[in-house]
Structure formats: C-alpha cells, structure tokens
Amino acid sequence: MNNLRKINWVKWLGLCVMLFAGMLVAQENLEQVESPAPEEAAVTTSESPAPDSVPDEQLSGLEEEAGEEETEAASSFTIDRYEALMAGIAVFIVSVFVGFEVITKVPQTLHTPLMSGSNAISGITIVGAILVVADCVDSGDNLALLLAGLAIVLAMVNVVGGFGVTHRMLSMFSSKKKKKAA
C-alpha cells in the first residue's frame, strides 16, 4: 500500500515537471516573439502576442517552415509563434490527462461539490479578464473596456459563488461526524 502511494507520488511529480517544462517553453517562445520590438519592453507575457512586434520582413523566410495553409492568411505566421502555439497545445493535452488522472474514482457522494468546485476553478478566466483590461485602456477602446469589466464581474461571481457554495456543501458533509460523536 505504502509502495503504491509512493509510485503515485512519483507519477505526480513527473506530470508536474512536464507541465512546468511545457509552460517554460511556451513562455520562452513568447518572449522571443515579443522581444524584437524595441519600444515594447517585454514586461508582460500576458498580452496576446502583439503581431506588430513581429518584423514581417525579417521572418518571412521562416513562414514556409511553419507550413500549413495558415501561411496564406493575411497575418503572417512565424516560426516562434508556431512553437508557442504548439507548446500551448502540449500543455492543454497534458492537463487533460492530469485531469482524467486526478478525478477518476471520485465517490458519488462528492460529485456535486466536485462539480461546483471545478466550476469555480473555471472562473480562472478572471486572469484573462484582468490582464486584458490594460490592453483595452492602451488601445483606448471603451467598449472593449466595458466588456472586460463585465467579464471580471461575471468571472468573480463564478469564482466566489462556486467556491462559497462548495464550501457550504462540504462543511455539511464533515459536520455530521462531529455530531455523531457527540
């Protein structure tokens, strides 16, 4: 039993390392995409890769290598962005497997709290909503800013409500034992 637990733990560590590596690759590529633009200090990795920062002339030779029909599109698809995208997809796939691994065999009793709890986690869009505010202000688009603000409100309702309700349910589950003992 103990041995089994150890193996589990190692598997976990492995998955986390893979995730971390994927994230690093994604971030690094992002930096490369953004760094050629001299006026844009690469402070944030948060912004969507601003295409104006990609010097089209210099990198257009690489377009061929990026392959796929996307190169035909109006916006140029550089090798760096291609790699960043691929890393993102890798992170996505690994995370799905992590998700499957974590949640198999949840007891029926916990299905509802698990659902509302994971639902609260999907409120992680709050990160995107907050980060996009700066872009909106920068571009001076007030409608976009309004939408971003609304997105923050909704994501926050999702987060606070989701975690709150989950906690309410879970504390009902656990309070029983004390009552029984008493």
Place this chain on the structure above:
Amino acid sequence: MVELNTVIFDVLYLLAAILFIMGIKKMGHPRTAVMGNLLGVVGMLLAAGVSFLITLENEAIQNSLTLPIGTIVGAIFIGTLFGTVLATRVQMTEMPQLVAVFNGVGGLASVLVAAASLMATKDSSIPVEVVVAGGVSGLIGAVTFVGSGVAAGKLQELNFFKKQLPIPTLLRHVLNLAMLIGCGWCVVEMIDTSNVLLYLVICILGCALGYTLTTPIGGADMPVVIALLNSYSGLAAAATGFVVDQPVLIISGSLVGASGIILTSLMCKAMNRSLLSVLFGGGMAASYEQDEGIYATVKRTTAEDVAMMVDFADRVVFVPGYGMAVAQAQNAVSDLAAMIEERGATVEYAIHPVAGRMPGHMNVLLAEADVSYEQLRTLEEINPDFDEVDIAIVLGANDVVNPEARKEGTPVSGMPILNVDEARQVVVIKRSLSPGYAKIANPLFAADNTSMLFGDGKAAIQDISAALKEL
C-alpha cells in the same frame, strides 16, 4: 532578456495551477475535500493577485492607471458581492439550478474576455491562432451560457423552458450543423479580414446553438447535461487561455474540462445511454407494450402500518429519488431514520447514481439533513445486500427501481437499477401511480412484497414518524 519580475510572475501562475490540481485531487475524498476547496481558493487568489500586479506594472498604461485599476477593483467588488449573495442565500434543494447558473456565468465571462481581447488588438491583422482560439472560446462560451440558462430554467420548472421546439428532430440536427458550419466560416473569414464583428456573429450562433441543443433534453437527463456544461465552461476557459496566451488558463480550463467529461460519462453509464443519445435525443425505444392490468394487484397501506413494519425491522433502507427533493423531505427522512436507529435497527440510504437532477444530488440533500455519508450506499454496495433488507422505503424514485430494466426490449433495459424488489418488504411513497421519465409502468408497485403509501413525500414520512412515536 527576460525580466526577473516576469519569471516570478510566471512561477506564481504555475504555483496557482499546481494548487488547482492538488485541490481537485483532494476533492476526491470526503475527508480532504474541504482542504481541496480551500487550496483552490488560494490558487485563485494567487492567480488574480499576480494578474493585478502585472497590470500595475504594464508600461503601456503607466500614465493613466486610475481607469484600469478602478475598473478592475470595482468589477471585482461587484462580482464578489453577487457571488457571495448567491452562494449563501440559495437553498440546497435549488443547488442544481445554481451550479448551472455559475456554469453559464463562467462561459459568458470567457466569451467577453475573448471579445475584449480581439477588440483591443491594435493592428489591422489579428494573428491566426488568436482568431481561431477566440472563435472557439466565443462558440463554446456562448453555448455554455445559453445552455446553462435553459438547463437552470428547466430545473426551476419555469414554463417557458418546458415548451418543445416546433421543429422536427431531423431538421433540428440539420439546423445545428448549419450553425456550426456558419461559425467555422466566420472564423475563416475573420482570419482573412480581421473583422471583429464576425465574432459577434459567432456568439449569436453559439447562443442559438446552446438553445436548440438543450431545449429538447428532458429533466431526467439533466445530470448529464449539467456535467457536460461544466466541462464546456472549462474548455471555454482553456480556449480563452490561447487567446490571451496564458498557460495557467489552459491548464485550469482543461482540468475542469476533463473532470466534467468524466462526470458526464459516469452519468451516462448510470443511465445506460450513450452521450450522443442524450444530446441528440432518441435512444429510447419508442413504444413498448405493457400489460394493461399491471397495477391490478397494487396494495395500499397507511402510515400506521408502515410504522408497525418499521418497528419490527432490523435493517431499513431508504431509496430516495428526485421526488424527495421536490417534496423537500430530506429533513423528515433524517428525523425518521434517527427514530428508527434509536429502536436498534440499522438505517442505510441506497443512492442511484442518477437519482435527482445533478450528479450527487441526493448526497448533498441528505448531507444537509445531517445524514452521515457513511450511511450512504452506492448501487454496487447495496445491490448484493437487498435480500437481507427488511424494509426498503422508496421515496419519490421510479425508473431507477424498475425491475423491467432486467428484461430485454424495454425502454430501460440494461440500465443499472437498485434491486429493491429483492427486499423482504418494500414501501413505495409516491403521489400516484404515474410513470417516471421513461414513461413505462413499474411492476415493482404491484409486487407481492410491495405496498404503496400514496401522498406527499414529506407529509407521509412525518406521518410515519408520528405513528412510530405512539407505538
């Protein structure tokens, strides 16, 4: 060069993602679940805090910090207020609706983030991958939003949502497909023209799709739908992650997506239906001839008789169904169970995986009524034991205890059921003999060892308690 701050922020984001993973892992066991939820909260605070700091440091807006900061803080305040009110005020019996609403809200948030992100892109051409991710985010988010709204409306039993679409099934499929293709076209067009208005079209199509997909799905299939929408809201968040280029969104979103899919397939298995048949209708045998006189041998009983039976029993099993939730009878059941236990009998609860309107619905209600989760038995645990059960009290459940499921060629054939009919005595508390969702008669009601106690679930249970007190 990568700045130090960037690295720190990224590591913190990663930490948040790891906290989510650990949190969800811990949610898998009753003893660690509270801790798991709190880990999720910490992760979320961390992620939101880091995002806030990044915004503060953003050089592009250094001259005009008031507007963005004001927007963020104000919006967070309003959102927290609404979230807290909803989380604390809503009744436990309304939990399925609430979860659906939260799903929908999360989906809409993803739609708006992608919209704002696309609109705020300064140059004429938006990168291909951002357009595609934005389109996906908009579509899934909109489907989640409207779909959850419809689901919540159905669960709340609003009349508006009970209506079926006046469109034949086949035409509906064609229409759905057309809308999906329309979305694809919009994305392709948007890649070429970078016209953000096309995103609006995608969202509208997504909303319509959400409506046409969920409206035909019946109430008993709601556990599947809610679990699936939960998965969608995660996938929408992951797609948004591609739009704003944030791995933490991708990780968390796909975690939620995966968990939702697992719950969905569990629910489908428990109903013996494929996901496709739930989503697109059909799957159930259209007509099934049953013996007309099937209910000829139904026996009625009274609360006093049931109390007497219970008084002699050593092992009593309650089988709750959606009817218990409707009648809000969970506290009455818990009180009765306590009285029975005082008389020395053991009390258990047999819970079918799809009893109720959301995964684990009965468990939550019984937990609210102070029932220890150790008394809750799953289908696999209790089924081999039913022949040793003295009295099985079925409360507002129907299809999940229908022995027809063990026969071939019935609409419920093959569906795993609770073998209540094997118990020595069965008491079915129900308002009438009307069929359940599967629209077939239940031979259990007419079985030799079954007696029916007609009436409102809560009142009936309270009557039994009162009668038991007088014995």
